[in-house]
Amino acid sequence: MRATDVVGVLVVDDHAIVRRGLRAYLDSEPALKLLGEAVDGQDAVERLQQWRVTGARMPDVVLMDLQLPKMDGIEATRVVVRDHPEVKVVVLTSFGEAERVHAALAAGAAGYVLKDADPDEVATAIRAAATGEVHLDSAVARQLARRMAAPRTGLSSLTTREREILVLVAQGLCNREIAEHLVISERTARTHVSNLLGKLQLSSRTQAALLAIREGLVAPPT
Incomplete structure (x- = not known):
């Protein structure tokens, strides 16, 4: 899609207060549009499938937490990327360990942002994913660099x-x-x-x- 297009977003998080905050933020961004919310990975997968069947507008980006009930964020990312390759997944989580980042990227995530990041970085990651780029939180990128420089045993x-x-x-x-x-x-x-x-x-x-x-x-x- 073009960088000037409005990006449709599906928010996946099991905490209502987090979804509410993201909803308010996305509503304040004219280039981003909240299309729906899901409370866990399974819910996200089912909503996407329902939208596909009914012909409704599919989100361009799924904003995915990792710590989710029923189906965790890594597995949900893998399913979304496999079944809906045109939909990009950006992980938004509290966990920045290198192994989680590697697992998310291996599952097909197009971005990884920590929940304590500046709101503008979330928007940057969403827009980057929608245009085919990969965005990593600066703290996550530093973590990966340190891990590569000093592997643990x-x-x-x-x-x-x-x-x-x-x-x-x-x-x-x-x-x-x-x-x-x-x-x-x-x-x-x-x-x-x-x-x-x-x-x-x-x-x-x-x-x-x-x-x-x-x-x-x-x-x-x-």
């Missing part, structure tokens, strides 16, 4: 979520139980477990559990 290489899942693995939870506990999909839980095993160079959940005990992340069984 061992437990320090795990994201906050992966460390959390490592503890749950050590407590004996299966992927389904981890998914239920963290309100994510079982597929996402399985991916996290696989990723943390790879980073720690372990071949089994038992080895992961023993490592977590040895490192003091969980108490040894009595």
Whole structure:
């Protein structure tokens, strides 16, 4: 689309106060138009499909949170990009860890902005995505640069979520139980477990559990 066109936006966030703030901001921007809101990833996917079937105007950009119930933002991004390649996804989240950024970009996100960014940066990211560009929050870009300059190993290489899942693995939870506990999909839980095993160079959940005990992340069984 042209840079002068009005960009249609779908906001996806499970917090009503966040959606309200974004709604007010988008309404104040003449070049941006709020087309709808979704409360989780599954809701977003279903709304897009409904709009496609009814012939309604599709959003140019989906503003996607990552921490969502039912279907998290990474998986929802992957589905949106796969099923609606003309729709761009910009992640708007509180989490700036390099692993989350990599996962979002790998899923097809065209932008990544932190929620504490200046409102104008959100608009910049939306417009950039709509015109086929990729925009990264300046803090996120610095984080990636530091990560590339000094790669981490061992437990320090795990994201906050992966460390959390490592503890749950050590407590004996299966992927389904981890998914239920963290309100994510079982597929996402399985991916996290696989990723943390790879980073720690372990071949089994038992080895992961023993490592977590040895490192003091969980108490040894009595």
